Amino acid sequence: MKNGFFRGHGLGNDYLVMDPKELTFSLTPASIKRICDRNWGLGSDGILAIVPTKRADFGLRIFNPDGSEAEKSGNGLRIFSRYLHATGRTKKTRFTVDTKGGLVSIALHLDRHGDAASATVEMGRATFDPAALPCTLRVDELLREPIDAAGRSLRFTGVSVGNPHCVVLKPSGESWSREDLLALGPALENHAIFPKRTNVQLAVPTGPAELFILIWERGAGETQASGSSSCAAASAAVRLGLVRSPVTVKMPGGALTIEVAQDFSLTMKGPVAEVARGTLSASFLRELRAKRGK
Incomplete structure (x- = not known):
């Protein structure tokens, strides 16, 4: 879906998931900040972008609402995993995701409606170095x-x-x-x-x-x-x-x-919810293009 988005949250920490290949604009710091703005855009704690990878089943880039990039997000990974299952990108309930903070393994837990209501994520190993x-x-x-x-x-x-x-x-x-x-x-x-x-x-x-x-x-x-x-x-x-x-x-x-x-290997388990799916409006897209680089 061109310029589409998937909105989900993990315990109130909300993210938008987008596929850069389906966007008619680039996810620059300026466009990310505008989209994540809760008054002037969609509003979000960040954007999750699905990207190609050869190291895992799926690749993920995580953007903060100020336009900077995060290495890893536990709530973001649960939301991303629900997006993958809910949109039919995978029928598996176990798969791997490549992030800038390392590879993670995810297991989805389906409810009686077939929705991924929670997920267990192997988050890697903690270090105090x-x-x-x-x-x-x-x-x-x-x-x-x-x-x-x-x-x-x-x-x-x-x-x-x-x-x-x-x-x-x-x-x-x-x-x-x-x-x-x-x-x-x-x-x-x-x-x-x-x-x-x-x-x-x-x-x-x-x-x-x-x-x-x-x-x-x-x-x-x-x-x-x-x-x-x-x-x-x-x-x-x-x-x-x-x-x-x-x-x-x-x-x-x-x-x-x-x-x-x-x-100090870590395993996280928690709920995840889908909120909405939609597309950015033509007028908002024109605004993003007009403010490109600002």
Whole structure:
């Protein structure tokens, strides 16, 4: 379908899926920003673009709403997998996807209507190596490292799950506020020690195998849920001995289950929903072309 889109969400974190081969315009940073704008475009937390690959069954590029590119997205992968099944691009319930953050394996779980209502995604292996994020600190692992942001002295654990994460944990019994997130999120995302910026999670253990997190996504800002953020926070909390696997990660949008293996390989399971399918209007396309490069 020319200039078509598929809209889905994972726990309120919404993405548009598009096929660049079916678009009459290019997915440039300018066009992505316009499409994702919630007042002047369709509105979205990002765009998922299906691309050719020889390494897996399907290839995926993930674009943030500011036009930058993400390496991996757990919610995005679940939405992409539902798109593939719902649009008939595959009848399989198990397949692989090639992302900039590595290869992942996905298993779909169909409901009584035959819809992929949830998915299990093997997200790869977490690492706390500074070079993997990257982070400029010269330490063996980024565990409880001191950092100053927004006038506050904190300690963070840095995790890469194919994309970079800065996890700031409070002790059990304490809490984070949205005001904390709005102040610390952008300050940590753009901190000088993260040369490619970072995703941010403000986390607190709420049980022996449970976390609550608030999320600030690189290039997107505050989000209701995030699969890769859940994986990062669970990995950090397990590594620090604060929770045990499998970890239920609760967020404002809902909960995901994250299994953290002994070698820190990660498996994420959670729901996914389709919202709409449609096409961009002729007038909107003219507007995109008129603003090309701006």
